[in-house]
Amino acid sequence: MAHWNILCDFDGTIAIEDATDALLERYAHPDWLKLERDWREGRIGSAECMAGQVALLNASREEIDTQLAGLRIDPAFPAFVDAVNAAGVTLRVISDGLDYAIKSILRRYGLEHLPVQANHLVQTGPRSWKLETPFADAHCRVNSGHCKCSSAVRAHNKHRRVLLIGDGASDFCAATEADFVFAKHRLIEHCRHADIPHVSIVGFADAIGLLPALLAGKLHTPRRTLAAERISS
Numbered sequence: 572m573a574h575w576n577i578l579c580d581f582d583g584t585i586a587i588e589d590a591t592d593a594l595l596e597r598y599a600h601p602d603w604l605k606l607e608r609d610w611r612e613g614r615i616g617s618a619e620c621m622a623g624q625v626a627l628l629n630a631s632r633e634e635i636d637t638q639l640a641g642l643r644i645d646p647a648f649p650a651f652v653d654a655v656n657a658a659g660v661t662l663r664v665i666s667d668g669l670d671y672a673i674k675s676i677l678r679r680y681g682l683e684h685l686p687v688q689a690n691h692l693v694q695t696g697p698r699s700w701k702l703e704t705p706f707a708d709a710h711c712r713v714n715s716g717h718c719k720c721s722s723a724v725r726a727h728n729k730h731r732r733v734l735l736i737g738d739g740a741s742d743f744c745a746a747t748e749a750d751f752v753f754a755k756h757r758l759i760e761h762c763r764h765a766d767i768p769h770v771s772i773v774g775f776a777d778a779i780g781l782l783p784a785l786l787a788g789k790l791h792t793p794r795r796t797l798a799a800e801r802i803s804s
């Protein structure tokens with residue numbers, strides 16, 4: 572039976588809302604939207620975008636905590652974590668969002684034990700913050716804060732396959748490096764266009780249902796085989 576490392580996006584995948592956007596909408600100078608537009612239109616990478624946005628935050632730690640306390644996760648995610656643990660599979664959260672937000676939300680659901688790789692939110696004054704990007708990569712093709720493609724490459728070894736679970740643009744490059752993808756939202760279309768082996772899911776209730784088939788090797792087809800099928804057909 573193949574062993575798997577699961578890499579799981581946070582905002583929009585585990586968390587229903589985008590925690591970073593929720594903080595920016597409430598507490599950042601409106602110029603954060605200009606940076607957001609520059610990122611969406613490809614003029615800057617997410618590293619530059621988020622560093623600029625976090626610098627525009629004007630909020631105390633208490634205010635940030637209050638805002639985070641209102642954010643929810645997919646109600647089936649805790650049961651998915653249980654199923655994954657029972658199967659001896661590792662799961663790590665890989666996010667281009669904010670570690671402080673992710674850890675605070677996961678703690679509320681008793682999931683603080685999950686390993687998290689994300690951008691680091693640092694308080695620099697009573698109401699000021701800055702972003703550090705410990706998982707950035709100088710060679711990142713899309714200049715992400717967290718280069719998820721590098722994280723996906725590192726999660727591979729000769730004993731483990733990589734399953735990516737994600738929903739959006741920050742997952743596109745990692746999807747290319749994964750052996751299989753559980754895709755939500757915009758990531759579905761991306762996997763379809765890029766010929767990445769995937770199934771589409773609405774949420775973690777679907778992921779729980781798919782896990783036994785994945786572990787039994789019934790979902791995953793090695794890419795070499797897929798390519799060979801395309802050539803011979």
Ligand SMILES: [Mg+2]
Binds near residue numbers: 580582584738739
């Ligand atoms: Mg996401």
Ligand SMILES: [Zn+2]
Binds near residue numbers: 708712715717718
């Ligand atoms: Zn990258």
